Amino acid sequence: MDKVLLFYEKDDYYDFKDSKTLEGYSIISVTKLIHNLSLIKEFDTNSEIIDLSALTEYNSIQSIFEQMIYQFEETPIFICDVSKREKLEYELRFIFDEFQNVDRETFVKKEKETELLNNEKQLVSKRHKKIIDLNDDELSQFFSEFRNRLYGHSKFKDDFEQQIRTFRVFNKLGEHKILSLFLMGESGVGKTEVARTIFNCLKGEKKLAKINFGNYSNEFSLSSLIGSARGYIGSDDGEIFMKVRETDMGILLIDEFEKSNSTLFNYFLEVLESGKMTSSLGEEMDLNGFIIVFTSNISKEDFKKRISPELRSRFDYKCIFTLLSDNDKMKYIEFRAESISKKVKSEFKIDLGEQLKAYLSTCINVSSYKNMRDINKQIKKEFLTYLSIYQSNQDENIEIQNNTTKVGFTRKLLNILNG
Numbered sequence: 262m263d264k265v266l267l268f269y270e271k272d273d274y275y276d277f278k279d280s281k282t283l284e285g286y287s288i289i290s291v292t293k294l295i296h297n298l299s300l301i302k303e304f305d306t307n308s309e310i311i312d313l314s315a316l317t318e319y320n321s322i323q324s325i326f327e328q329m330i331y332q333f334e335e336t337p338i339f340i341c342d343v344s345k346r347e348k349l350e351y352e353l354r355f356i357f358d359e360f361q362n363v364d365r366e367t368f369v370k371k372e373k374e375t376e377l378l379n380n381e382k383q384l385v386s387k388r389h390k391k392i393i394d395l396n397d398d399e400l401s402q403f404f405s406e407f408r409n410r411l412y413g414h415s416k417f418k419d420d421f422e423q424q425i426r427t428f429r430v431f432n433k434l435g436e437h438k439i440l441s442l443f444l445m446g447e448s449g450v451g452k453t454e455v456a457r458t459i460f461n462c463l464k465g466e467k468k469l470a471k472i473n474f475g476n477y478s479n480e481f482s483l484s485s486l487i488g489s490a491r492g493y494i495g496s497d498d499g500e501i502f503m504k505v506r507e508t509d510m511g512i513l514l515i516d517e518f519e520k521s522n523s524t525l526f527n528y529f530l531e532v533l534e535s536g537k538m539t540s541s542l543g544e545e546m547d548l549n550g551f552i553i554v555f556t557s558n559i560s561k562e563d564f565k566k567r568i569s570p571e572l573r574s575r576f577d578y579k580c581i582f583t584l585l586s587d588n589d590k591m592k593y594i595e596f597r598a599e600s601i602s603k604k605v606k607s608e609f610k611i612d613l614g615e616q617l618k619a620y621l622s623t624c625i626n627v628s629s630y631k632n633m634r635d636i637n638k639q640i641k642k643e644f645l646t647y648l649s650i651y652q653s654n655q656d657e658n659i660e661i662q663n664n665t666t667k668v669g670f671t672r673k674l675l676n677i678l679n680g
């Protein structure tokens with residue numbers, strides 16, 4: 262059978278998709294197969310269509326596609342966004358026999374539905390609650406909570422407040438779309454915690470949109486990050502579009518930024534400049550009013566070496582987080598002790614009062630820890646020790662008579678620690 266590649270106009274996509282759905286087809290992106298070639302064996306040409314648009318994101322289009330195409334038992338239907346026609350028609354000239362436009366007569370255009378979808382698209386960024394939407398009272402409340410929840414880093418907190426205040430003004434004037442913070446520093450000092458805290462202080466209920474660049478270090482990284490934004494339920498959406506769509510707050514965390522490569526760095530330069538994310542199919546998601554927190558373990562020297570001057574100057578605020586002071590570490594332990602005690606009280610009706618706080622403060626020597634993560638681990642360990650002492654002292658008081666309750670008790674305790 263002849264191999265044909267069909268091109269569609271962007272505006273026709275949903276109509277085309279709908280009419281094919283009625284015929285029993287679903288459309289999948291070629292990236293899915295590239296990432297997992299073994300899927301080709303299970304591929305059903307009678308119910309699946311392959312969209313090749315994302316191929317243009319790859320460097321060696323020809324060889325990647327050749328590796329796949331000969332593994333299909335029957336030739337599937339291939340489609341592609343017409344804006345990629347020139348490139349693919351050239352790259353794939355030895356593979357396809359024909360390049361055609363899809364026959365628009367075969368599907369009915371549903372103007373109304375298209376309109377609805379467009380409206381829905383525009384709503385995307387309005388669905389997020391953003392720092393620029395808070396009124397003055399809410400903003401003061403936000404800052405005071407933020408200061409309380411993040412320990413130490415007092416200079417950063419002052420600067421952060423200033424940055425936000427400036428951002429709110431210039432965003433309204435249309436001059437500043439995204440507030441970008443670049444946080445450097447050793448592991449476990451609270452870089453990621455900044456984004457979590459912003460999210461929580463904005464009262465986020467869903468999940469913080471977080472992308473770990475550690476997962477995006479190979480040559481396919483850009484296309485899996487920004488794969489099609491199309492189809493709001495689509496499974497081959499790029500991760501970043503999915504995460505932003507699924508969260509309720511205008512904050513995006515790009516964790517471990519240095520782990521990725523220059524293609525992604527350039528992509529973010531573009532995002533910060535335009536205030537929009539563009540998917541590999543050319544669709545846009547407006548990020549106006551968002552805060553993007555980039556975190557990185559990078560050293561000062563590597564920061565200059567690895568990240569281009571353009572991008573460096575694009576970040577609104579750069580900061581190196583240093584180790585918390587012993588005093589702040591103590592405060593952190595007290596805070597953790599209080600929150601654990603509270604949970605124990607509500608879960609087991611055991612009132613530990615100030616005991617746990619006193620216990621943890623004496624037995625953990627904060628100056629020997631550099632990393633808050635390690636302090637956290639130690640808190641968990643000491644808490645369990647504390648409980649076994651507590652339990653042996655009060656065995657008759659707590660009603661743990663048989664093994665089943667004991668297992669339940671331990672499991673609940675572990676839940677408390679992880680919560």
Ligand SMILES: Nc1ncnc2c1ncn2[C@@H]1O[C@H](COP(=O)(O)OP(=O)(O)O)[C@@H](O)[C@H]1O
Nearest residue numbers: 410411412413448449450451452453454633634
């Ligand atoms: N300044 C801080 N204030 C509150 N919690 C912190 C702080 N620093 C670290 N933590 C706690 O320590 C853990 C590790 O912090 P994290 O922000 O993930 O470190 P990193 O700097 O490596 O991103 C988190 O669970 C967080 O709760």
Ligand SMILES: [Mg+2]
Nearest residue numbers: 452453516556
């Ligand atoms: Mg981190």
